Amino acid sequence: MIVYFKTMRTRDDEKQTALFKATIKVVNEIGFATSSVSKIAKEAGVSPATLYVYYKNKDDLLVSTYIDIKQDMSRVLLAGFDPDGPLRDIFKQVWVHMFDYISKNSSYFEYAEQFANSPYSQLVDKREVEKYFEPLILVLQKGIDQKIIKDVNFDILKAFIFYPVMMLANPKHCQDFETSQANIETAFGLAWDAIKL
Amino acid sequence: MIVYFKTMRTRDDEKQTALFKATIKVVNEIGFATSSVSKIAKEAGVSPATLYVYYKNKDDLLVSTYIDIKQDMSRVLLAGFDPDGPLRDIFKQVWVHMFDYISKNSSYFEYAEQFANSPYSQLVDKREVEKYFEPLILVLQKGIDQKIIKDVNFDILKAFIFYPVMMLANPKHCQDFETSQANIETAFGLAWDAIKL
Amino acid sequence: MIVYFKTMRTRDDEKQTALFKATIKVVNEIGFATSSVSKIAKEAGVSPATLYVYYKNKDDLLVSTYIDIKQDMSRVLLAGFDPDGPLRDIFKQVWVHMFDYISKNSSYFEYAEQFANSPYSQLVDKREVEKYFEPLILVLQKGIDQKIIKDVNFDILKAFIFYPVMMLANPKHCQDFETSQANIETAFGLAWDAIKL
Amino acid sequence: MIVYFKTMRTRDDEKQTALFKATIKVVNEIGFATSSVSKIAKEAGVSPATLYVYYKNKDDLLVSTYIDIKQDMSRVLLAGFDPDGPLRDIFKQVWVHMFDYISKNSSYFEYAEQFANSPYSQLVDKREVEKYFEPLILVLQKGIDQKIIKDVNFDILKAFIFYPVMMLANPKHCQDFETSQANIETAFGLAWDAIKL
DNA sequence: GATGAATGAGTGTTCATTCAT
DNA sequence: CATGAATGAACACTCATTCAT
Structure with missing residues (x-):
C-alpha cells in the first residue's frame, strides 16, 4: 500500500x-x-x-484550478468523439459542445479565459494542456491529408476553428452575440468556409 | 535661436x-x-x-496607457485607408498594417492584449475605443449591402476578420507562427474565405 | 504545576x-x-x-480606546453610588472620585479629553456613552423635583457640576490648580452654590 | 521708511x-x-x-489663525468694557457678548475650540493670549478685594465664569441648549451664584 | 509675488505565508 | 487535519515642503 x-x-x-x-x-x-x-x-x-x-501556495491554487477546468472542458468537448466520422460533423459537434459547456459553466470558462491571458499562464506547461485536445489536432491533420482542409500552418487553422468560438462565447468581447442554435450554426459555417479547401 | x-x-x-x-x-x-x-x-x-x-491614480495610469496604445494602433491600421477601393484590398491592407504594427511595436500590442483580458478593461468606455475603428465597420456594412460579404451578425464577422490576426500575432498563443509575408497572406486568405459570400 | x-x-x-x-x-x-x-x-x-x-482599522482603535476609558471612568465615578443619600453628598462623592481617577489615571483622562474635542468624537454614539452616567442624571432630576436644585435646562446644570471639574483637573487648562483635598472641596462648594436653589 | x-x-x-x-x-x-x-x-x-x-509653515498657519481669532474674540468680548461699573453687570455683559460672538462667528469659535484641545495649542504662548483677557482678571481681583467674589484660587473662578459658557455655546457638547436670551441669563445666574460671596 | 512640478518620507492597510496549538 | 494569530514586506497613495521659472 x-x-x-x-x-x-x-x-x-x-x-x-x-x-x-x-x-x-x-x-x-x-x-x-x-x-x-x-x-x-x-x-x-x-x-x-x-x-x-x-x-502548496497561491500559484498552485490558481494553476491547479485552471488545469482542472481545462481537463473538465476537454472531457465535455470530446464527449462522443468519433474520429472516423465526417470531418465537418466532428468539428461542428465540437462547436456545439463548446457552446453548451460555456452556457452551463460560464464561470469556469470565464476563469479559464482570464487565466490564459494573465501572466499566471506562464506557469502552466502548455503541452500538457494541449494534450487534452490532441484528438482534434489529429483529425485536423487527417483532413489535410485527405485534401479536405487547407494545407496551411496549424496555428492558422486553429486561429479560425478554435479562437472565434471563444471570442463569440466571451461576453466580455461580444455582448451582443446571442448563443442561439441558429447563430452557432451560422458561425460554424464561416469557420468551415475558412479552413475547407 | x-x-x-x-x-x-x-x-x-x-x-x-x-x-x-x-x-x-x-x-x-x-x-x-x-x-x-x-x-x-x-x-x-x-x-x-x-x-x-x-x-490621477493607478487605474488612470493603466487605462490611459491602454487608450493611448489603441489610438496609436488605429492610426497605423487606418493609414492610407480608402473606403472606396475594392473590399478585399481594404481588409488585406489592414491585416498587413496590423502585422507591421505588431512586429514593430510588439510590446504595445502585448500590453493591449493583456489589458483587454484583465478586469481593468471594465474601466474603459468600449464605445470610445470602438470609435477609432469605426471606418472598418462601415466598410463591412457596405460589403454586406453589396452582397460581397455574408449577411450575418457583426460579432461573427469580427470574430473572423479581426480576432484571428490578433491570435496569430500573439506570441503567447502562437509561438510557432512566423509573421512572414507569405504566412500573413495565407492567413488573410482564410479570413476572406470565411466572410465572403 | x-x-x-x-x-x-x-x-x-x-x-x-x-x-x-x-x-x-x-x-x-x-x-x-x-x-x-x-x-x-x-x-x-x-x-x-x-x-x-x-x-478593524485606525478609527476602531481610537474609538474603542475612548469607549473603554469612558466605561472605566464611569465605573469609578459611580463606585459606592447610593441614589438615596443626601444629594449634596452624592455629587461631592462624584467630585472626589473624579479627582481621584484623574490623579491616578491622568493619561486616560487626558486621552479622553483630547478625543472628545477631536473630530473622531463624531464616530461615537453619544447616547451609549451617556448611558454610563445615567444614574447621575436621574439624581439631578430628583433634586429638581425636591426643589433642592434649580429647575433649569439640564445642559446648564451639567455645565456647572461636571465641566468645571474637568477643566480644573485638566493640566492643559489649569496648570496652577493643585488637586489638594482642600481645593477640591472649595471648588465643589462653588458648583453646589451654582446649582442649588 | x-x-x-x-x-x-x-x-x-x-x-x-x-x-x-x-x-x-x-x-x-x-x-x-x-x-x-x-x-x-x-x-x-x-x-x-x-x-x-x-x-512660514503649516504650524505657523494654524497657530496664526488661532491667535487672530482669539484677538478678534477678545475685542468683541471687551467692547464697551467699563471696569468701574457694577461687577455683576460687567460679567453679564461678557456672557452676552460671548454668545453674540459665537452665534455670529460659530465657525471661528469652533476652530478655536478644536485648536485649544489639540496638541497644536502647545505651540502658542499662553500668556500672550491671556493678555487679551487681562482686564477681566483685574476685575475679578477687584471683586475679591471688595469681598463681592469668593476669595478662592483664580483657576476655580475661571472654571465657573468662563468655561461653562464655552461648553453651553459649543454645539458639539450641548446640542439641546438653545442660545436664547432667557437661557443665557439663566445660565449667567448660576455662574454668578457660584462665584459671588 | 506666484506657481506647477517634484520628491523622500510617511500614511493606513493588506499581502502570502508560517507556526503553535 | 484545521486554525487563529502573527508578521515583514509590500501596497496605493498623500504629506509638507522646496525650487526653478
Whole structure:
C-alpha cells in the first residue's frame, strides 16, 4: 500500500470543492490582480491556513484550478468523439459542445479565459494542456491529408476553428452575440468556409 | 535661436513618455497582478509621488496607457485607408498594417492584449475605443449591402476578420507562427474565405 | 504545576493591553493629528499588521480606546453610588472620585479629553456613552423635583457640576490648580452654590 | 521708511483673507488630523507654494489663525468694557457678548475650540493670549478685594465664569441648549451664584 | 509675488505565508 | 487535519515642503 503523505492528504473533498469554487468565484468577481488567498479562503469558509493543506501556495491554487477546468472542458468537448466520422460533423459537434459547456459553466470558462491571458499562464506547461485536445489536432491533420482542409500552418487553422468560438462565447468581447442554435450554426459555417479547401 | 530642451519645472514630456514606456515594460514583464506603482515609477526613473502628477491614480495610469496604445494602433491600421477601393484590398491592407504594427511595436500590442483580458478593461468606455475603428465597420456594412460579404451578425464577422490576426500575432498563443509575408497572406486568405459570400 | 503565562497562538490579552496603553501614550505625547498606526504598534511592541488582528482599522482603535476609558471612568465615578443619600453628598462623592481617577489615571483622562474635542468624537454614539452616567442624571432630576436644585435646562446644570471639574483637573487648562483635598472641596462648594436653589 | 521684506511681504490682503477663511473652513469640516496644506490652499484658490509666502509653515498657519481669532474674540468680548461699573453687570455683559460672538462667528469659535484641545495649542504662548483677557482678571481681583467674589484660587473662578459658557455655546457638547436670551441669563445666574460671596 | 512640478518620507492597510496549538 | 494569530514586506497613495521659472 502506498501512501502519499504530501500530495494526497486527507481529501476532505467538501473543502477541496469549496476552495475550487471559491477561487473561481472570487477571481471572476474581482480579477486576479486583487484576488487574495484570504479572500478566497473566506469565500470557501475555511481558514487561510487550511488552504495551504490543499495547495502548496497561491500559484498552485490558481494553476491547479485552471488545469482542472481545462481537463473538465476537454472531457465535455470530446464527449462522443468519433474520429472516423465526417470531418465537418466532428468539428461542428465540437462547436456545439463548446457552446453548451460555456452556457452551463460560464464561470469556469470565464476563469479559464482570464487565466490564459494573465501572466499566471506562464506557469502552466502548455503541452500538457494541449494534450487534452490532441484528438482534434489529429483529425485536423487527417483532413489535410485527405485534401479536405487547407494545407496551411496549424496555428492558422486553429486561429479560425478554435479562437472565434471563444471570442463569440466571451461576453466580455461580444455582448451582443446571442448563443442561439441558429447563430452557432451560422458561425460554424464561416469557420468551415475558412479552413475547407 | 535658443531651444530649451528641458523646461525643468514645467510639465515634462520626457517624464510622461518615460512613464508610458515603463508602464508597458513592467506590465509585460511581470503582469498586471504583480505590477505596482512603485515598480513602474522606479523603471521610469521618477519618484512614485511624481507619477501622481501625471496620472490621477493607478487605474488612470493603466487605462490611459491602454487608450493611448489603441489610438496609436488605429492610426497605423487606418493609414492610407480608402473606403472606396475594392473590399478585399481594404481588409488585406489592414491585416498587413496590423502585422507591421505588431512586429514593430510588439510590446504595445502585448500590453493591449493583456489589458483587454484583465478586469481593468471594465474601466474603459468600449464605445470610445470602438470609435477609432469605426471606418472598418462601415466598410463591412457596405460589403454586406453589396452582397460581397455574408449577411450575418457583426460579432461573427469580427470574430473572423479581426480576432484571428490578433491570435496569430500573439506570441503567447502562437509561438510557432512566423509573421512572414507569405504566412500573413495565407492567413488573410482564410479570413476572406470565411466572410465572403 | 505548570502555568502557561503565554498561550502563544491564542488571542493575547497581553497584546491587547499593550495596544491600549500604547495608543494612549502615543496620542498623549504627540496628539491625534500626528499619531499613526505604525507609531502605536511600535510603542506596543507589535507589528502594524498585528494591530489589525485586534482592531478593524485606525478609527476602531481610537474609538474603542475612548469607549473603554469612558466605561472605566464611569465605573469609578459611580463606585459606592447610593441614589438615596443626601444629594449634596452624592455629587461631592462624584467630585472626589473624579479627582481621584484623574490623579491616578491622568493619561486616560487626558486621552479622553483630547478625543472628545477631536473630530473622531463624531464616530461615537453619544447616547451609549451617556448611558454610563445615567444614574447621575436621574439624581439631578430628583433634586429638581425636591426643589433642592434649580429647575433649569439640564445642559446648564451639567455645565456647572461636571465641566468645571474637568477643566480644573485638566493640566492643559489649569496648570496652577493643585488637586489638594482642600481645593477640591472649595471648588465643589462653588458648583453646589451654582446649582442649588 | 521701514520695509519688512520677510514678515510683511506684499500684503495681497485678498489672498491672506482667503487663506484665513479656508483654514477655518477646512479644519472645521475635516478636522486637524486630516487637514493638509494642499487642501487648504486649494480651498483658498491658491497654489500650495503661495501659502508659504504668507506663512512660514503649516504650524505657523494654524497657530496664526488661532491667535487672530482669539484677538478678534477678545475685542468683541471687551467692547464697551467699563471696569468701574457694577461687577455683576460687567460679567453679564461678557456672557452676552460671548454668545453674540459665537452665534455670529460659530465657525471661528469652533476652530478655536478644536485648536485649544489639540496638541497644536502647545505651540502658542499662553500668556500672550491671556493678555487679551487681562482686564477681566483685574476685575475679578477687584471683586475679591471688595469681598463681592469668593476669595478662592483664580483657576476655580475661571472654571465657573468662563468655561461653562464655552461648553453651553459649543454645539458639539450641548446640542439641546438653545442660545436664547432667557437661557443665557439663566445660565449667567448660576455662574454668578457660584462665584459671588 | 506666484506657481506647477517634484520628491523622500510617511500614511493606513493588506499581502502570502508560517507556526503553535 | 484545521486554525487563529502573527508578521515583514509590500501596497496605493498623500504629506509638507522646496525650487526653478
